[in-house]
Amino acid sequence: MNAIPHDFEIATARCVLRALGVIDAPFIAAALRDDAFAGDMRWDLPRDETALIAAVAASRDKWSAGSAYRFTVLLQATREPLGCIALRHEPRAHDWSIGFWIARPQWGHGFAVEAAAAASEFAFSQLNATTVRAAHAGRNRQSRRVIEKLGMRFKRQLAEGCAASGMPSEFEYTLER
Ligand SMILES: CC(C)(COP(=O)(O)OP(=O)(O)OC[C@H]1O[C@@H](n2cnc3c(N)ncnc32)[C@H](O)[C@@H]1OP(=O)(O)O)[C@@H](O)C(=O)NCCC(=O)NCCS
Structure with missing residues (x-):
């Protein structure tokens, strides 16, 4: 696998995905301050801007x-930011997890599915992934719908639950190459 440069971009029908940068900190801090995000994301970025810059x-x-x-x-x-997508390498070879969020004013336009489908394709084609997995907290119907629309298959209920929210139920799905 070749190194992916920081100026790498993925274009979709309506969006562009590019590496997260410090320039995004104010947008992210504002979006994540929204109560709608409380506890439903596993890989939360900090909401405080100083901590966020270090996390970036x-x-x-x-x-x-x-x-x-x-x-x-x-x-x-317009190059206006809509949200974030993350791919993380899991301990097992060729196994990646995906996480996503979209700022609340942009919900309901299918942006999460469009961007997550492109990121999954990137994982299969450029990261040599054979599995891309995602999970949602039990109460998070919107996230479940995105996962279903990505064509992912239900795999298991995670015993550890959702750490951020303390929710006992978290459900994992996979997409295979
Ligand atoms: C989950 C999330 C990424 C979906 O993004 P999106 O671009 O709005 O996705 P979609 O447009 O495909 O909509 C997904 C579902 O949410 C529903 N939805 C959209 N806006 C909504 C709203 N304001 N309230 C309730 N449901 C809503 C849609 O109807 C759709 O369901 P449907 O396909 O059955 O009609 C977004 O809601 C989000 O960022 N939530 C908070 C963070 C989060 O939970 N991330 C996932 C962690 S696993």
Whole structure:
């Protein structure tokens, strides 16, 4: 696998995915302050802007190391940020997890599915993934719908639950190459 440069971009019908950068910190901090996000995400970025900037730097180091790829999803027409998509390498070879969020004003337009489908395709074609997995908290119907629309298959209920929210139920799905 070749190293993926930080200026790498993925274009979809309406969006562009590019590496998360410090420039995104104000957008992310504002989006994540929304109560709608409370506890439903496993790989939360910090909401505080100073901590967020450090997390962005760490995320770019992981990108360089090839262990995780965190993308900002932009509207192609205006380059306005819409949300984030992350791919993380799991301990097992060729096994990646995906996580996603979209800022609340942009919900309901199918952006999460469009961006997550493109990121999954990137994992299969460029990261040599054979499995891409996702999980949602039991109460998170919106996330479940995205996962279903990606064509993922239900795999198992995770015993550990959703750490962020303390929710006892978390459900894992996979997409195979
Ligand atoms: C889950 C999330 C990424 C979906 O993004 P999206 O771009 O709106 O996805 P879609 O447009 O495909 O909509 C997904 C479902 O949410 C529903 N939805 C959209 N806006 C909604 C709203 N304001 N309230 C309730 N449901 C809504 C849609 O109707 C759709 O269901 P359907 O396909 O049965 O009609 C987004 O809601 C989000 O960021 N949530 C908070 C973070 C989160 O939970 N991330 C996932 C962690 S596993």
